Amino acid sequence: MATDILDRFYGVIPAGGVGTRLWPLSRAAAPKFLHDLTGSGSTLIRATYDRLTPLAGERIMVVTGTAHRGAVCEQLPELDDHNLLLESEPKDSAAAIGLAAAILHRRDPETIMGSFAADQVVGPLEVFLEAVREAIHTAATGKIVTIGIRPTLPSTGFGYIRQGGRLDIEGAPSATDVAEFVEKPSEDVARTYLASGDYLWNAGMFVAPTSLMLKHLELNQPELHAGLQEIAAAWDGDDRQAVIERVWPTLPKIAIDYAVAEPAAAAGDVAMVPGIFTWDDVGDFAAIGRLNPASENSDLTVLGDGARVYSDQASGVVVSDSKRVIALIGIDDVVIVDTPDALLVTTRDHAQQVKQAVEALKASGQVDVL
Amino acid sequence: MATDILDRFYGVIPAGGVGTRLWPLSRAAAPKFLHDLTGSGSTLIRATYDRLTPLAGERIMVVTGTAHRGAVCEQLPELDDHNLLLESEPKDSAAAIGLAAAILHRRDPETIMGSFAADQVVGPLEVFLEAVREAIHTAATGKIVTIGIRPTLPSTGFGYIRQGGRLDIEGAPSATDVAEFVEKPSEDVARTYLASGDYLWNAGMFVAPTSLMLKHLELNQPELHAGLQEIAAAWDGDDRQAVIERVWPTLPKIAIDYAVAEPAAAAGDVAMVPGIFTWDDVGDFAAIGRLNPASENSDLTVLGDGARVYSDQASGVVVSDSKRVIALIGIDDVVIVDTPDALLVTTRDHAQQVKQAVEALKASGQVDVL
Numbered sequence: 001m002a003t004d005i006l007d008r009f010y011g012v013i014p015a016g017g018v019g020t021r022l023w024p025l026s027r028a029a030a031p032k033f034l035h036d037l038t039g040s041g042s043t044l045i046r047a048t049y050d051r052l053t054p055l056a057g058e059r060i061m062v063v064t065g066t067a068h069r070g071a072v073c074e075q076l077p078e079l080d081d082h083n084l085l086l087e088s089e090p091k092d093s094a095a096a097i098g099l100a101a102a103i104l105h106r107r108d109p110e111t112i113m114g115s116f117a118a119d120q121v122v123g124p125l126e127v128f129l130e131a132v133r134e135a136i137h138t139a140a141t142g143k144i145v146t147i148g149i150r151p152t153l154p155s156t157g158f159g160y161i162r163q164g165g166r167l168d169i170e171g172a173p174s175a176t177d178v179a180e181f182v183e184k185p186s187e188d189v190a191r192t193y194l195a196s197g198d199y200l201w202n203a204g205m206f207v208a209p210t211s212l213m214l215k216h217l218e219l220n221q222p223e224l225h226a227g228l229q230e231i232a233a234a235w236d237g238d239d240r241q242a243v244i245e246r247v248w249p250t251l252p253k254i255a256i257d258y259a260v261a262e263p264a265a266a267a268g269d270v271a272m273v274p275g276i277f278t279w280d281d282v283g284d285f286a287a288i289g290r291l292n293p294a295s296e297n298s299d300l301t302v303l304g305d306g307a308r309v310y311s312d313q314a315s316g317v318v319v320s321d322s323k324r325v326i327a328l329i330g331i332d333d334v335v336i337v338d339t340p341d342a343l344l345v346t347t348r349d350h351a352q353q354v355k356q357a358v359e360a361l362k363a364s365g366q367v368d369v370l
Numbered sequence: 371m372a373t374d375i376l377d378r379f380y381g382v383i384p385a386g387g388v389g390t391r392l393w394p395l396s397r398a399a400a401p402k403f404l405h406d407l408t409g410s411g412s413t414l415i416r417a418t419y420d421r422l423t424p425l426a427g428e429r430i431m432v433v434t435g436t437a438h439r440g441a442v443c444e445q446l447p448e449l450d451d452h453n454l455l456l457e458s459e460p461k462d463s464a465a466a467i468g469l470a471a472a473i474l475h476r477r478d479p480e481t482i483m484g485s486f487a488a489d490q491v492v493g494p495l496e497v498f499l500e501a502v503r504e505a506i507h508t509a510a511t512g513k514i515v516t517i518g519i520r521p522t523l524p525s526t527g528f529g530y531i532r533q534g535g536r537l538d539i540e541g542a543p544s545a546t547d548v549a550e551f552v553e554k555p556s557e558d559v560a561r562t563y564l565a566s567g568d569y570l571w572n573a574g575m576f577v578a579p580t581s582l583m584l585k586h587l588e589l590n591q592p593e594l595h596a597g598l599q600e601i602a603a604a605w606d607g608d609d610r611q612a613v614i615e616r617v618w619p620t621l622p623k624i625a626i627d628y629a630v631a632e633p634a635a636a637a638g639d640v641a642m643v644p645g646i647f648t649w650d651d652v653g654d655f656a657a658i659g660r661l662n663p664a665s666e667n668s669d670l671t672v673l674g675d676g677a678r679v680y681s682d683q684a685s686g687v688v689v690s691d692s693k694r695v696i697a698l699i700g701i702d703d704v705v706i707v708d709t710p711d712a713l714l715v716t717t718r719d720h721a722q723q724v725k726q727a728v729e730a731l732k733a734s735g736q737v738d739v740l
Contacts, residue, residue: 023697024695024697308736310727310730310731310734312723312726312727312730313720323711324710324711324712324713324739325394325711325712325713325731325736325739326712326713326715327393327394327712327713327714327715327716327724327727327731328715328716329714329715329716329717329720329723329724329726329727330716330717330719330720330723331704331715331716331717331720334701334715336713336715338713340694341693341694341695342694342695342696342697343694343695343696343697343706343708343713344697344699345696345697345698345699345701345704345706345715346697346698346699346700346701347699347700347701349700350683350699350700350701353682353699353700354697354699356682356699357680357682357697357699360680360682361680361695361697364680366678366695369694369695
C-alpha cells in the first residue's frame with residue numbers, strides 16, 4: 001500500500017557547515033542555517049524542518065555540532081532529545097548521515113530516511129513534497145534515491161548527476177536510473193551539461209532505506225560503519241555519552257558522496273528523481289540578492305530587521321546585523337554585510353572570494369570575528 | 371622696524387563648521403577640526419594652532435561654539451580663557467571674526483590680526499610663515515590682506531581672487547593689489563581662470579589691522595558692528611555672559627567676504643599675498659585620500675588607530691573609527707568610513723554627495739547620527 005510506504009519515512013537534517021562565503025553574517029558561532037536569509041521570518045533550519053513535517057510529522061532527526069545545541073533547540077522547540085544528534089567535532093557528511101541511519105535502523109529496520117541539508121532554500125512546497133514522495137516510493141524498491149536539481153545555469157560550484165534510463169515504479173513516474181555522479185566541472189564542461197539536458201545538480205538530497213545506506217557504508221567504509229554501529233547501539237541507553245566521546249573522534253572524515261552514493265551508483269543501487277522545484281544553496285551573498293529581490297523603487301536588496309539604510313544611486317545587497325545607519329552613495333552591485341564586530345564590502349561578482357578573506361583572517365590570528 | 375610690525379600680530383582661529391561632507395566621521399558633536407585627517411597625530415585645530423605659534427606665540431584667539439569648549443581646551447591646553455570666544459549659536463564668519471577684531475582692538479588698537487580657519491591643511495611650515503610675514507607687513511601699510519592660494523586644478527568649489535598690480539612694500543616683495551573677488555565659477559570659467567594665471571583661490575585667510583576690519587564692518591554692517599562692539603566692551607569685565615546672551619542672538623548672519631572683504635576691495639583697501647604653499651581644506655573624503663597616500667604595497671589609504679583592514683584587489687580610502695574588522699574584496703576607488711553608529715560607503719567620485727546624504731538623514735529625523 002502506498003500510504004504504508006510513506007509512513008516509513010523519517011527526515012534527517014544535517015546541520016553542519018559554517019557557510020564561510022557568507023562571512024561575517026555566517027560564522028562559527030552562528031552558522032548559515034541559523035539565519036533567515038530569505039526575509040521569510042524563518043531561519044533556514046526552521047524552514048527545512050517545516051518543509052519536511054507534511055511528510056514526516058515529528059519523525060525528523062537533526063545532526064549538528066554540540067556548540068549549536070541551544071540555538072537549534074530554540075529554533076526547533078518540538079525537537080525531541082532522542083532526535084537530536086550532537087557531534088563533538090565535525091566528521092563530514094558520511095559520519096553524520098551514517099549515524100542517523102544506524103540509529104534509525106536500530107529503532108525500526110524498515111525506515112526509509114531522507115536527508116536534506118539545513119541550509120538550502122526550496123520552493124514551492126508542494127512540488128518539493130511530490131518529489132520526495134516519488135523518492136520514497138523509489139527507495140522502497142531497494143534504491144538509494146537522489147533528488148537531482150534541474151540546472152538553471154552552467155554552475156561550476158556543484159557536482160552533477162547524469163540521468164540514466166527511466167524506471168517504472170508505481171508512485172514514482174519520473175524516477176530514473178543514475179548513470180554516474182560527476183565532480184564539479186569546468187565552465188565549458190558545465191555548458192555542455194546544461195545543453196544536453198541529461199545532467200542535474202547533486203544537491204545532496206538522499207532518500208533511502210536505512211538498511212541499504214548501511215550496507216554500502218559497510219562495504220565501502222567498514223571502519224566508519226563499525227564505529228557508527230557501536231555508537232548507535234549505545235545511543236538510546238545509558239552509555240551514550242561515554243561511547244560517543246570514545247568512538248566519534250576516531251571516525252574517518254569522508255563525504256557521503258564518496259562513502260556511499262558513488263560506489264552504490266556503480267553497483268546499480270542508485271536512482272534519481274528530478275526536482276523541478278526552485279533550489280538555492282545560498283552559497284554566497286550574490287545568492288542573497290537573487291533570493292531577496294529589491295523592492296520596485298530600488299535596485300538595492302536590504303536584509304535585516306533593524307536596517308537603517310540611506311541610498312543614492314546605489315545597487316546591490318545590504319545585510320545589516322546592527323542598528324547602525326548605513327549610507328550608500330554612487331556605488332553599483334555592491335555587497336555590504338554589517339555586523340557588530342566585522343564589516344564586509346565587496347561586489348556581487350566577487351562574492352565567492354569571501355572565503356579567501358576568512359582564510360586570511362584565520363591565518364593572521366583574527367579568529368575573534370570568525 | 372620690521373620686528374616691531376611682526377610683534378603686533380595676533381592669530382585668530384575660527385573653529386566652526388561641521389564638515390558635512392566628512393560625515394559620519396565629522397559630525398555636530400565632533401566636527402572636522404577635532405579630527406586628525408592627515409595621519410600626523412594632530413587634530414586639524416591643534417595643527418593650525420602650532421602653525422601660528424612661531425609668529426604669534428600664545429597671542430592666539432580661538433572662536434568656536436560653546437558645545438566644543440571642552441574638546442578645544444583638551445586640544446589646546448595652553449589656550450587662556452580670555453583667548454577663547456564661545457558662540458552660543460553659529461552666526462557665520464563676520465560675527466566670529468568681527469568679535470575677535472573688536473575684542474583685540476580694545477586690548478590694543480595697534481593689533482594686526484590674522485584669521486586662519488581651524489580645519490585646513492597647510493605645508494611646508496616655513497613657506498606658510500613667510501607668506502604670513504609678508505601679509506603682516508602689507509597689512510601694516512593699511513590694507514586688509516588676503517593670502518590667495520595658487521590653484522592646482524579648475525576647482526568649482528572655491529571662490530577666486532583676481533590679482534591686481536604689484537605693490538612695493540618693504541618686507542612684502544610678492545604683495546599685489548586685489549582686482550576683485552569672484553564667486554565659485556562654473557567648470558569652464560574655472561579653466562580659464564587656471565589658464566590665465568591671474569586668479570587665486572580665496573582660502574579665507576585674512577591679515578589686517580583690527581582698526582581697518584572694524585572700519586569696513588561699521589561701514590557695511592553697522593548693526594553687526596554695534597552689537598559686536600557692545601559685546602567687546604563687556605568681554606573683559608563681569609558682564610560678559612549677560613551681554614553676550616542678550617546681544618549675540620540678535621546679530622545678523624553674514625560671511626566675512628560679503629561683510630568686509632568685497633566692499634573693502636571695491637574701496638581699494640584689500641591687498642593679496644600669494645600662498646605658494648600646499649593647501650587643502652579637506653573638503654571631502656577624496657581629499658583624505660590625497661592627503662594620506664597609500665603605502666607602497668597597497669592602493670588603499672587606511673586612516674584610524676585601531677584599523678583592522680583586510681583587502682584583496684581593493685583601492686580607495688578607509689577611515690576607521692571603530693575596532694571592527696573591515697574586509698574589502700574586489701572593489702575600486704571605494705570610500706569607507708566606519709564609525710560606531712554609522713557607516714558610509716561611496717566612491718571618490720561621489721565624495722561630494724555625502725552632503726546630500728546628511729541632509730536626507732536630517733530630513734528623515736535620524737539626527738542621532740548627525
